[in-house]
Amino acid sequence: MSFFKRLKDAIVQKSEAVTQKFTDGLAKTRDLLVEKVEDLVRRYKKLDENFFEELEEILIAADVGVNTVMELIDELRSEVRKHKIENALDLQPILSEKLVNLLKNDNTASTELNVETGRLNVILFVGVNGVGKTTTIGKMAHMFKQQGKKVIMAAGDTFRAAAIEQLEVWGDRVGVEVIKHSQGADPAAVIFDAVHAAKSRGADILLCDTAGRLQNKVNLMEELNKVYRVLQREIPNAPHEVLLVLDATTGQNALSQAKTFGQSAGVTGIVLTKLDGTAKGGIVIAIRNELQIPVKYVGLGEKMDDLQPFDPEQFVHALFAGLIEEKETEEKE
Structure with missing residues (x-):
């Protein structure tokens, strides 16, 4: 069975609506990455160094990540020597499978959220300003509420009045209570009150916003550590998730932020926003391969409802959607 047939079979049981969301959302990345690779393999009748250099440029342009690309190209060269491949068309399914394997990297933790029934689940959101953090919290509140869970949101970004107001707007929109203090208040005090409110109301989920922390703002990192201490004193093993929100449109800058926050904030997973607005969707591959931090949700x-759990098979199927249909037509003929 061909790679593309196996890939499609793996998606059959998935929701058609979700599959379509991934297909539509990855249109720009598909145009840059897959279609350019498709054009490349059709132009080169024979594999040579120029082919690999062009392929390298295409992958780097899609922000697959320089280190990941270099590893990938070395592996492809090895496959060419090992199997004596001469025609570039024969290399395409090998490249596709290797991308799938990178996305399914077994060394990374689960892409599912650590949420359990019967306890107050605390999810902390970190990330710089402007990446869509507050919007992500609002969308996740909506998602959990749709699942029948009782949700509380904590407006822990007290440095910006706009952040508190924006979370309140989302609270009204999705029907979820927001615990807040005034601008300039101690974020740890907000989280403390939110924990007690969540406990008293029998909440299942507590979603905590934090200030947009830049890696060079030591005082803000110390503030985050204070929030950690409050949570851990009030709830054993909290926070249960620390989600770093990254803007996919920033490409390699998102990878740089992930490295910094991963080292200093105990990040357990990544939410990649605005994936539909960029051709740099390859950043998903770079993050999973280079940082070993799972991408858990994508915008x-x-x-x-456009915040979706990240599914490696859905992602690859969406990237190669047009190509899969083309291969199926060829095989029928």
Whole structure:
């Protein structure tokens, strides 16, 4: 069975609506990455160094990550020597499978959220300003509420009045209570009150916003550590998730932020926003391969239900959607 047939079979049981969201959301990345690779393999009848140099440029342009690309190209060269491949077309399914394997990297933790029934689950959100952190919290609140869970949101970004107001707007929109203090208040005090409110109301989920912390702002990192201490004193093993929100449109800058926060904030997973607005979707591959931090959710649009759990098979299927249909037509003929 061909790679593309196996890939499609793996998606059959998935929701058609979700599959379409991934397909639509990854259109720009598909145009840059897959279609350019497709054009490349059709132009080169024979594999040579120029082919590999062009392929390298395409992958780096899609922000697959320089280190990941170099490893990938070395592996492809090895496959060419090992199997005596001469035609570039024969290399394409090998490249596709290797991308799948990178996304399914077994060394990374689960892509599912650490949420358990019967306890107050605390999810802390970190990341710099402007990446869509507050919007992500609002969308996740909506998602959990749709699942029948009782949700509380904590406006822990007290440095910006706009952040508190924005979370309140989301709270009204999705029907979720927001615990807040005034601008300039101690974020740890907000989180403390939110924990007690969540406990008293029998909440299942507590979603905590934090200030947009830049890696060079030592005082803000210390503030975050204070929030950690409050949570751990009030709830054993909290926070249960620390989600770093990254803007996919920033490409390699997102990878740099992930490295910094991963080292200093105990990040357990990544939410990649605005994936539909960029051709740099390859950053998902770079993050998973280079940082061993799982991408848990991706933003595929501006609607309330456009925050989707990350699924490696859905991601690859969406990237290669047109190519899969083309291969199926060829095989039928």
